[in-house]
Amino acid sequence: MNSKEMYREHILDLYKNPHNLGTISGATHQNEESNPLCGDCIRVQLIINENRIVNVKFKAEGCAISIASASLLTDKIKGLLIEEVKGFSREDLLKLLGIPVSQARLNCALLPLIAINKALKF
Amino acid sequence: MHMNNIINLKAIKKDFPLLANSKIVYLDNAATTQKPKAVINAIKRFYERENANIHRGLYDLSVKATEKYEEARRIVAEFINAGKNEIIFTRSATESINLLANSLPKLFNGKDEIVLSEMEHHSNLVPWQETAKRFGLKLKFIRVNKNYELSLIDAKRKITNKTAIVSVAHVSNAFGTINDIRNIIKLARKKNAIVVIDAAQSAPHMRIDVNKLDCDFLTFSGHKIYGPTGIGILYGKAELLNKMPPFQFGGDMIKSVTLEKTIFDDPPGKFEAGTQNIAGSIGLGEAIKYINKIGMKNIEKYEKSLLKYAFKKLNNVRGITLYAPLDGVGIISFNLEGIPPHDLASLLNDNGISVRAGHHCCMPMMSNLGIAGTARVSLSFYNTKEDIDSLIEGLNAARKIFK
Numbered sequence: 001m002n003s004k005e006m007y008r009e010h011i012l013d014l015y016k017n018p019h020n021l022g023t024i025s026g027a028t029h030q031n032e033e034s035n036p037l038c039g040d041c042i043r044v045q046l047i048i049n050e051n052r053i054v055n056v057k058f059k060a061e062g063c064a065i066s067i068a069s070a071s072l073l074t075d076k077i078k079g080l081l082i083e084e085v086k087g088f089s090r091e092d093l094l095k096l097l098g099i100p101v102s103q104a105r106l107n108c109a110l111l112p113l114i115a116i117n118k119a120l121k122f
Numbered sequence: 123m124h125m126n127n128i129i130n131l132k133a134i135k136k137d138f139p140l141l142a143n144s145k146i147v148y149l150d151n152a153a154t155t156q157k158p159k160a161v162i163n164a165i166k167r168f169y170e171r172e173n174a175n176i177h178r179g180l181y182d183l184s185v186k187a188t189e190k191y192e193e194a195r196r197i198v199a200e201f202i203n204a205g206k207n208e209i210i211f212t213r214s215a216t217e218s219i220n221l222l223a224n225s226l227p228k229l230f231n232g233k234d235e236i237v238l239s240e241m242e243h244h245s246n247l248v249p250w251q252e253t254a255k256r257f258g259l260k261l262k263f264i265r266v267n268k269n270y271e272l273s274l275i276d277a278k279r280k281i282t283n284k285t286a287i288v289s290v291a292h293v294s295n296a297f298g299t300i301n302d303i304r305n306i307i308k309l310a311r312k313k314n315a316i317v318v319i320d321a322a323q324s325a326p327h328m329r330i331d332v333n334k335l336d337c338d339f340l341t342f343s344g345h346k347i348y349g350p351t352g353i354g355i356l357y358g359k360a361e362l363l364n365k366m367p368p369f370q371f372g373g374d375m376i377k378s379v380t381l382e383k384t385i386f387d388d389p390p391g392k393f394e395a396g397t398q399n400i401a402g403s404i405g406l407g408e409a410i411k412y413i414n415k416i417g418m419k420n421i422e423k424y425e426k427s428l429l430k431y432a433f434k435k436l437n438n439v440r441g442i443t444l445y446a447p448l449d450g451v452g453i454i455s456f457n458l459e460g461i462p463p464h465d466l467a468s469l470l471n472d473n474g475i476s477v478r479a480g481h482h483c484c485m486p487m488m489s490n491l492g493i494a495g496t497a498r499v500s501l502s503f504y505n506t507k508e509d510i511d512s513l514i515e516g517l518n519a520a521r522k523i524f525k
Contacts, residue, residue: 006468
């Protein structure tokens with residue numbers, strides 16, 4: 001596939017201005033995850049109150065795909081119950097991204113999902 | 123000097139089937155190199171007409187296979203000006219270093235420090251970390267200066283009477299720096315330290331003479347020097363190889379075996395347990411014959427010219443940052459403003475251009491520089507000015523997409 005197809009307007013916008021960037025003091029859950037093959041890394045922090053995700057933020061260094069993915073994913077899970085996030089699959093994430101993701105870049109897209117799943121101890 | 127005069131460019135690319143049969147602009151030679159027909163044919167011919175196990179058979183096929191295997195060893199020895207029995211075939215440069223990390227501690231004589239550098243590839247770092255853990259040794263690292271070179275001043279500080287081993291890269295796989303290993307080896311000699319040189323990124327690009335260098339060990343991998351994967355080289359001085367315990371045990375590395383006791387073979391056999399990658403060694407011998415025919419001096423001259431051209435073109439790309447020494451081999455790390463290296467590599471791939479992106483297996487060096495990673499271009503003598511022009515076009519196209 002043509003990689004160009006991954007870099008649609010909304011992805012580039014989110015890479016340049018990601019939502020939910022930052023840190024949370026007093027986070028109840030957090031996790032750092034990295035992809036040793038490429039150097040992408042992300043730290044997610046969440047505040048969970050009565051099983052609901054009240055707040056989520058991330059800090060990341062990495063490619064446009066991983067950062068856009070983190071932005072979309074953190075937007076999606078804000079306000080959800082933990083159980084609702086548990087069922088969130090890689091296919092759901094790819095649908096959320098709304099772009100074709102090449103085999104080589106799948107790990108970039110999935111990194112935030114792995115980070116969040118581990119933070120929530122799934 | 124006209125680049126075209128040094129090497130016959132049109133003929134060269136035709137020798138490499140993968141390049142001749144596709145439009146790929148292959149610029150990731152530091153990761154692995156493409157193979158000339160001669161190498162592929164030698165391996166094919168071995169399996170089709172010459173295949174047998176070596177060193178023991180009494181029939182023609184086995185005797186011939188043994189001759190070919192030992193001839194490959196001789197070719198490698200001559201290539202770096204070593205004695206034939208000072209060349210050990212391994213699986214890879216990484217395995218060569220693991221062999222040393224495993225077998226050298228016996229020779230440490232109470233010295234308890236290992237000196238590496240901040241720019242080492244993980245293969246010349248992680249094995250020593252394990253050795254240090256196992257034997258309670260201390261690791262020290264020669265610093266890299268702003269020109270991406272090993273600091274000789276710091277080397278002098280770090281190499282002391284406690285230093286058992288100094289192990290450093292001849293050429294940096296991330297930046298192409300050619301380190302001043304002659305002087306580092308001199309410093310090590312003064313303190314009676316064993317010196318290991320990782321020549322994985324230098325052997326393909328320049329003449330190596332282990333005699334002149336006076337290093338104790340030198341490693342490089344076959345697949346980076348136009349040979350097949352699964353074969354690597356360890357050079358070691360005979361007197362040291364004689365003293366070292368084996369790394370792997372089994373058949374072929376023995377003189378005699380009883381249930382109670384085994385007498386090991388002499389080097390190099392002592393370090394070649396089990397059936398070796400016979401076809402691989404023959405392929406490697408053929409690869410060295412191929413580049414010897416072109417001439418290492420010619421390869422070096424040509425690649426230097428091409429690198430100059432590449433720098434000139436790259437420096438004109440808006441928003442580019444180059445991480446490169448002034449005078450290295452054809453390895454260029456860079457970043458393009460606003461486009462992370464991975465995304466850049468993906469977009470270049472759309473244009474048929476193969477580059478590497480990431481931390482290049484030297485995470486400590488990258489973090490030292492404060493960068494998460496770079497895109498990396500690495501040249502070979504089969505790359506051309508046109509390849510560089512395509513790269514520049516690709517970079518400009520990527521910039522437009524990321525706007």
